[in-house]
Amino acid sequence: MRDIVADDVTYREMNPDELYRIAEIHLEVLPRDFSSFLGKEFLKEHFYPALFGSSDVALCALYRQQVVGYVLFSSDESLYRRLVMRNWATMLRFSLAHLVNIRFLKYIVEVFLLLAFQDSRLHGPELVYIGVVPEFQGGGVGSQLISRSIDSLEQAGFSSSWVKTLSSTPQNVRFYEKAGFKIVRTYLGRTYLKWAK
Ligand SMILES: CC(C)(COP(=O)(O)OP(=O)(O)OC[C@H]1O[C@@H](n2cnc3c(N)ncnc32)[C@H](O)[C@@H]1OP(=O)(O)O)[C@@H](O)C(=O)NCCC(=O)NCCS
Numbered sequence: 001m002r003d004i005v006a007d008d009v010t011y012r013e014m015n016p017d018e019l020y021r022i023a024e025i026h027l028e029v030l031p032r033d034f035s036s037f038l039g040k041e042f043l044k045e046h047f048y049p050a051l052f053g054s055s056d057v058a059l060c061a062l063y064r065q066q067v068v069g070y071v072l073f074s075s076d077e078s079l080y081r082r083l084v085m086r087n088w089a090t091m092l093r094f095s096l097a098h099l100v101n102i103r104f105l106k107y108i109v110e111v112f113l114l115l116a117f118q119d120s121r122l123h124g125p126e127l128v129y130i131g132v133v134p135e136f137q138g139g140g141v142g143s144q145l146i147s148r149s150i151d152s153l154e155q156a157g158f159s160s161s162w163v164k165t166l167s168s169t170p171q172n173v174r175f176y177e178k179a180g181f182k183i184v185r186t187y188l189g190r191t192y193l194k195w196a197k
Pocket of ligand 1: 131175
């Protein structure tokens, strides 16, 4: 698969009509992420359109015209607050449905703390989400998505970017380090990494 990946995957900007597929990939590769609790329809109808609309860079990787990976960068600091304000009723309904789930409750507290403190953000666009379907992981697609995004960010005049990832996933921390990001700090079980020109 690695040879096929290297040669036959193409990269381009994401289209809004691909957000349903992106939501599917999100649920497949990030089943434990807070947003995955909200379900495919919410991800497709609200979450990803909001992310896409506020993105500085949104790229996808294609194999035989099928999206197999994507990445989104955004420097919109009020993105999540707006998302919650606009969709609070839907989010409350999902929250009530999951209230017995300890992992979900832990996420609620963490998301609140992350939103409450602005110093939980670094300067520049945040790499908000990246995902590569399992059959293509380890083949260089994620690295390509990041290096092409960084080229686009530089062309758009940005000189830094950042990402936070769970410290409990050292393979992801390594992945970002290999892509040129450097560890800056840890906070609430997340490792923060920064890329600077
Ligand atoms: C993290 C992710 C985007 C990396 O994309 P990728 O195409 O697999 O990465 P690449 O092939 O370009 O780089 C491989 C490096 O990434 C790291 N890595 C992280 N997850 C990996 C995985 N599942 N398989 C292989 N390598 C992985 C390794 O350090 C690897 O380096 P190595 O080959 O020297 O061991 C992808 O594995 C993925 O979608 N994972 C699930 C979703 C996720 O965790 N997203 C990040 C949080 S938002």
